[in-house]
Amino acid sequence: MHGVVLITFPAARKYGISFCLQTLTVLNPFHTPEVAALQDTDLAGPLVFCLAFGGFLLLSGKVHFSYIYGIGVLGCLSMWALLSLMSAQGVTIGTVVTVLGYCLLPMVGLSGVNVILSLQGYVGIVLTSVAILWCSLSASKLFVTALAMDHQQPLVLYPCALLYGVFALITIF
Incomplete structure (x- = not known):
């Protein structure tokens, strides 16, 4: 194993690679995420994805930054209230913002495709x-894993799909 460096999660947090780990967790929605990766509330990643989403929309001729942030804040607060009622343990608003923001990545890709066609x-x-489906499946999987809500993924998937559906409508129209 000459030249191969394996980075474990504590070392990744130490060197600031949690952005990459959480992004890779979102990109594979069928893989079971690690609970330790979900407890790191990172608000820089969601901000980068919201700016990239707005930037791609701007390239396609749509100025919707206020809609993105308004719907994002309202969606995060609503999802926090819903998950607080559904889970036995508490959920922080930082966790909700982190998960919903990182799971916006496929929608950023969709807005990038909208620039071309x-x-x-x-x-x-x-x-x-x-x-x-990709955004909502990733978000619901992360919420269910982080909050230990066994067999409740379809209940979390539906409001996530509604939120990301609104972002998709902004992208299309």
């Missing part, structure tokens, strides 16, 4: 449906 046809419907 229009999403108002059949291809756009398919790509938008995949992005909404």
Whole structure:
């Protein structure tokens, strides 16, 4: 194993690589995430993804920064209230913002595709449906794992899909 460096999660947190670990966790929604990776509340990553989302929308001729932040704040507060009622243990607003912000990554990709081609046809419907499903599946998996809510993923998946559906509508129209 010459030249291979394995980084464990405490070393990753020490060197500031938690951004990459949480991003990779979102990119693979079928993998069971580590609970330790979910307890790190990082607000820089969600801010970067919101700015990238708004930047791609700006490149496609849409100035929607206020909508992104307004819907994002309202969605995070609503999701925090819902998860506080559903989970036996408490959830912090930082965890909710971190998970919902990192799971915005497929929607950022969708807005990047919108710069190149229009999403108002059949291809756009398919790509938008995949992005909404990907975002909501990743977010619900992370919430269920972080809050130890066994067998409640469909209950968390639905409000996440509604939130990311609104972001998809902003992207399309």
